[in-house]
Amino acid sequence: MKKNIAVLPGDGIGSEVTAEGVKVLKKIAQIFGHHFDFDYALIGHEAIRTTGNPLPDETMKLLVQSDAILFGAVGHPMYDNDPALKVRPEQGLLRMRKELGLYANIRPVKLFDELLHASSIKPEILKGSDIIFFRELTGDVYFGEKGRKDNNQTAYDTMIYSRHEVERIAHIAFRAAQTRRKKVTSVDKANVLESSRLWRETVQQVAAQYPDVQLEHLFVDAAAMKLIRSPRSFDVVLTGNLFGDILTDEASEIAGSMGMLASASIGDTIGLYEPIHGSAHDITGKGIANPLASVLSAALLLDISFGLKQEADAVIRAVEMTLKDGYRTVDIADSHTPKEKILNTHKMGDEVAVRLEKVAVEV
Ligand code: IPM
Numbered sequence: 543m544k545k546n547i548a549v550l551p552g553d554g555i556g557s558e559v560t561a562e563g564v565k566v567l568k569k570i571a572q573i574f575g576h577h578f579d580f581d582y583a584l585i586g587h588e589a590i591r592t593t594g595n596p597l598p599d600e601t602m603k604l605l606v607q608s609d610a611i612l613f614g615a616v617g618h619p620m621y622d623n624d625p626a627l628k629v630r631p632e633q634g635l636l637r638m639r640k641e642l643g644l645y646a647n648i649r650p651v652k653l654f655d656e657l658l659h660a661s662s663i664k665p666e667i668l669k670g671s672d673i674i675f676f677r678e679l680t681g682d683v684y685f686g687e688k689g690r691k692d693n694n695q696t697a698y699d700t701m702i703y704s705r706h707e708v709e710r711i712a713h714i715a716f717r718a719a720q721t722r723r724k725k726v727t728s729v730d731k732a733n734v735l736e737s738s739r740l741w742r743e744t745v746q747q748v749a750a751q752y753p754d755v756q757l758e759h760l761f762v763d764a765a766a767m768k769l770i771r772s773p774r775s776f777d778v779v780l781t782g783n784l785f786g787d788i789l790t791d792e793a794s795e796i797a798g799s800m801g802m803l804a805s806a807s808i809g810d811t812i813g814l815y816e817p818i819h820g821s822a823h824d825i826t827g828k829g830i831a832n833p834l835a836s837v838l839s840a841a842l843l844l845d846i847s848f849g850l851k852q853e854a855d856a857v858i859r860a861v862e863m864t865l866k867d868g869y870r871t872v873d874i875a876d877s878h879t880p881k882e883k884i885l886n887t888h889k890m891g892d893e894v895a896v897r898l899e900k901v902a903v904e905v
Pocket residue numbers: 616617632635636787818820
């Protein structure tokens with residue numbers, strides 16, 4: 543198979559972890575006889591620095607010609623410390639999602655058995671957790687009308703959803719549930735918010751078309767609590783942009799670390815694959831970031847955009863074997879692992895790549 547992959551490393555640890563995702567994709571191409579071409583482009587703070595634009599035209603031009611996108615992270619502390627700055631790295635990511643019509647953000651939260659003790663949640667509560675989040679990605683308060691008024695004394699962001707926006711993500715979530723444990727938990731704040739009442743009404747209508755799937759509604763505050771109290775009670779979670787953003791950071795603790803969580807953003811056109819974590823400037827340049835979220839994002843890319851299920855499974859198996867052999871980055875280190883070996887970002891990627899050779903024979 544011949545494919546063009548656009549690589550957007552972005553800011554902070556983005557380039558460090560994305561290098562390992564690319565390493566694994568190259569290894570897959572070599573083992574399975576595919577031809578992947580990688581083209582790099584700028585986004586975020588790096589793009590602002592050199593072009594003044596967080597999503598340069600040249601980057602968009604590359605993206606629309608590509609078959610899939612591997613993305614790292616965007617962000618920089620200088621913007622976090624100066625809210626008055628008008629041009630911001632995150633705008634690059636948000637515009638890319640919107641312009642490419644990537645309305646469905648899929649975030650699988652599956653605990654590798656080997657990481658049972660890496661999480662701050664008790665192992666007996668965690669064991670067997672396997673959740674998949676469907677976060678709506680191009681609507682909500684992220685894209686509603688926003689501004690300042692009253693002589694700059696008041697600011698507002700509008701939480702807004704259309705029926706159409708809710709329907710299309712709901713269908714994707716319900717179809718996924720049919721292939722899993724057949725339960726959808728829709729998360730909203732319908733006891734307070736009008737947009738959530740439309741969300742709930744629409745999800746109920748969509749659910750009627752999937753009688754084999756059980757639908758449960760939770761308010762977001764209760765969902766946040768239940769995720770930690772009984773993560774095994776969740777199968778598919780369907781939620782809006784803001785609630786999904788917050789709950790998936792929380793849920794990453796179920797997978798042991800933020801550094802483990804991959805995501806796929808799909809919709810009308812091309813697929814975008816990225817770790818859920820940010821640019822992490824506190825550890826940038828130290829070489830200690832966990833590359834597995836990028837590696838697992840590469841697996842999602844192979845599976846969803848290219849339909850290469852075997853290759854995707856090989857990547858996941860190789861990650862599992864690497865963990866089983868005791869290799870860890872600092873974020874997933876724990877005192878329970880016998881013969882634990884702490885590796886840097888680069889070496890962790892190497893260990894996964896080495897194991898791909900062995901795994902490829904089995905799958
Ligand atoms: C994410 C990130 C982004 C979001 C930021 C960087 C704009 O936190 O992908 O979860 O809020 O969607």
